[in-house]
Amino acid sequence: MVDAYAAYTQHVEDYDYDNRDLDEVLPGFAARMVAVAGRQLAVLAYRDAFTLGDKPLNRRSKKATGTVFAHLPTMCDRQDRTWRLAWARCFDDLAADLEAGLAPLPRCTGERWALQIMLDRAAHLLACSDAQLAELGIRVATDEERYRPPCWETAFEAFVVHDAHYSISEAATEDEDQAREPAEGWDAPRYWYSPYTITTARDPQRGHPRWVGERLGGGSAEPDGGFARAADLLGYTARVDPWAAYTDEYRGVVEYRVLAEVLTPQAAALLRVAAEQLAGVGYDEVVRYGDAPLVREEDNDGGWYETGRFLVNLPSLCDRQSQAWRLAMVRAVGDLADDLRERRAPLPRCNAEEVALHLILCEAAALLDEADDTAYFADLGLPPQPAWSPRHRQFDLMREVFFQDEDVLMAYDMVLADAVDDPDHPVAQWLHTGDLRPPSWFDTFANLRPRPADRGYPAGVLAALREHSPALRFAASTAQTADLPEPAPAPDLLDERFEVFVGLAQHRFFDRACAVGMARALHDLLVAFIDTPTLHPARVWMSGQRATVAGEMLIVDTDFCIDGQTAAWRLNADLSDGDARLWTIRMLTDLAAKVVTTYTTGGPELLFDPINETPPPVDPGLVPALAARARHLATLTTLAAFLRHRRAELGLSLAQVAEAAVLPAPVISGWEAGGPAAPAQVARCAPVLQVGEDTLVRARDGHRTVGYWPLPSSTRRTKSDGPAG
Structure with missing residues (x-):
């Protein structure tokens, strides 16, 4: 031996x-x-x-x-x-x-x-x-x-x-x-x-x-x-990183560098076929059911897998979700199929995709039971039964490697339904499950890159939706926006400066750095709001004891107060988004009135250079223009501003959001113009915007979720900030 x-x-x-x-x-x-x-x-x-x-x-x-x-x-x-x-x-x-x-x-x-x-x-x-x-x-x-x-x-x-x-x-x-x-x-x-x-x-x-x-x-x-x-x-000709979905910070801790150790190409083909069959069934059911609640048979609580069906294989907690949610849920299956088709690891990037992968693995296991039907498997492009050795069906290993965890599958357990339906439930808190409610399933996991938001849906599915969708019953929202005044053309940077100042007004602590940041932002906002090269807002407030920082003179005094036309305004923070917007518009219009009045009267408080030169005249059309601009800013409710911000961040057009939400485009444009919105309607946009439904409903109620829409920094990089004087 x-x-x-x-x-x-x-x-x-x-x-x-x-x-x-x-x-x-x-x-x-x-x-x-x-x-x-x-x-x-x-x-x-x-x-x-x-x-x-x-x-x-x-x-x-x-x-x-x-x-x-x-x-x-x-x-x-x-x-x-x-x-x-x-x-x-x-x-x-x-x-x-x-x-x-x-x-x-x-x-x-x-x-x-x-x-x-x-x-x-x-x-x-x-x-x-x-x-x-x-x-x-x-x-x-x-x-x-x-x-x-x-x-x-x-x-x-x-x-x-x-x-x-x-x-x-x-x-x-x-x-x-x-x-x-x-x-x-x-x-x-x-x-x-x-x-x-x-x-x-x-x-x-x-x-x-x-x-x-x-x-x-x-x-x-x-x-x-x-x-x-x-x-x-030996893989030297491969050009695809199978684990590319991981963020750079997490990429280095992947246990398996070679995808075939977990998922062979043959197994990937099986999962792809399973995903494609599931997606086909799912899209048909989404078109057929619309927004109608799913009615299950008495003995069917979603606790086992049924081939040839989609919605019934989701947890019963999902039975009353909207058509837009269901559409995104089926696309989660299609997204994983795309990963498999492109030789990438089918890494679920949100809870919806974890449930989707669970269904795909169940469908794949069921498909293997048909592998002895050689003709059927040949039609599917898969090899017959003898080719399926154990290394091609490592379903347990796939679950271990591809899932972040299996918390979301608790939704299938009726005993744990209360914990899944309430993130504050003691069981959910003890297990650190986070929010497992279906409305939050499309939040991208922190260690994975989000899907391209503009990837769209199959053309055939969209055609069927346009033919059968019940979305026209929401058309009343467009009539509600018809009474809104036509927004005035906004000067360049006005919306951006407005959002910066409103964001600073929401900071939790109003320390000196925040006060300085708000003073600087207020000057920039006034310049953008007045939008004329002849009227300089800073010259109205440059006399007296102004606040200075690093040699820079601010338009507020040492207490970070500023006199308007009718009131004195003190900068402050810790406001809700809705309150911050209203407060900013009121202060902005009063300060603009102060600038116009001061230039009109040429009072001694106007610091003008060169000395003794007559101040430039005020354009007679400026006052009504300022009123129109104020009305324009008033339409930028939290929801309207969030929709614009999120669409720009994800590269989504208004039509793409409407398409995914299964709503007429004028409804979405009406919201972005400041029109009213019902919570159930707004929630339909959550999956395509990759946020939880609660985030959009809170935005409608005037609250800003900083995780998706961060507050601006309250400081500007300078060599040194001197004391106020």
Whole structure:
């Protein structure tokens, strides 16, 4: 019987090493995969060695990303061809050990790096079909209990002896005392092929593969299968990052780098077919049911999966959701289908998509029960029953990897219905579930990027909605907006300056920084509101004890008060959005009246330069223009401003919002013009705006949710802020 660790020498006893049963750390299936990966990596490394020759590796080149040598430390970039050929041989040596039933023990630093890359790239072979793996000599277990997904990290820890590079001959003197370590260390590239004394050295006369020898002799021979096949097998030709949905902050903690470890392409095809079938059924039901509540059979509470249906497979808490909500729910299934089609991981980005993935996995499992119908599966573009080995149906692993958690599935448990329906419920608080109510299901998770909001819906679905939608019963909202005055053309930046000042007026604490920020913003808002180059608002308030900061004189006094035409206004904060808007408009119109009156009378309080020059006349049309502008700002209710802000942030047109909400476009435009809106109507826009329904209803009631619409900063960067004086 072969000793799998026979390469160890007695010197290994001086190191911390492990020689567990080989099949325990690298079972036969995984061992054959690593061996094949080693052979294919050797092919690519030899190719790259001939291509690079003695030239340094240019990591800025796009070609470098497909170069095996790019996996090595940068200190290896300037090695010559001989060194590179020697490293390519390391892959073949380790692969030969595995093929002989031996542990792939690195016998030099070059092999230690080769083993790491072999274990990293072996996972890409899981993207092959079972038939392709069989052609490579890799047999796949057909028994569910015998299949074990490889654990590459365990294998690396089992075979690599840390600090083994200190055992090379150069690191020891004749009296066995350790030699002085060079500045670059004993694991520097020039020592990479110095054998470890803890293992038996390789035969120095073993040479390179025959095709490599022919290349060295000036020929153009290639290995069996060619270079392209090796690059494709090991994933070097892939251009898609399967985990791209994660934010940059979270991307580095993904446990699985290779999607095929969890979801093989064959399994992805199964899930895609399941998703497409679900979406087809779902869109038909959305058109048919409209806004009507779903009436379930008495014994059906949504606790199990029924094939061929969609709405009934959602939790019963969803039975009274609107058609717009249901439409977005079906699109969540379609979004995951798009991920699968584009070879991305089907990562749910909100609670709605987690429920959608749950339904897709249930549908996929049900589909597999039909796999013995060869003709049916062929029509679906899927292989027949024998091709579905355990590695293609790891549904439990998919749930473990793709779901953030399974809190939202509590909605299926009638015992926990109260906790799901109330975020403040003690159970919800104890479990930290957040808001699991269906109206909030489309909030994007913080560690994932949101979907493009303007992605739209299938054309056929939209045509069916236009034909059958009950949205026309909301047309009365357009009549309500007909009485609104035609908004006056707003000067450039007026709306922006208005929103900045209103936002500052909502800050929780009114400290000095907030007061200074509001004073600056008030000046900018007045300039935009009056919108004439001849009337300078600052000159009306520049006499007396003004507040100054960093040499800058503000238009308010040291108490951050300012005199208007009819009242004195003190800057303050901690207002609700609705109150802040009303207060700002009243103050703005009074201060504008002060500017107009002061310029009209030319009073002594007007600081004008040059001195004694007659102030410019006031345009007779300015007063009615200011009144029209004030009416325009009055229409910017919290809801109207939020809709504009959110649409701009997501890149949505008004028509796209109306389409997704299944409402006439004039209804949405009426809201943005300041028209009244019923809560049930407003809530229909929540999914396309990727917010909770409560957020829109609160906006309608004059409250600003800063998570979606942040308050502006109360400070401006300056070198220093001096004291008020």
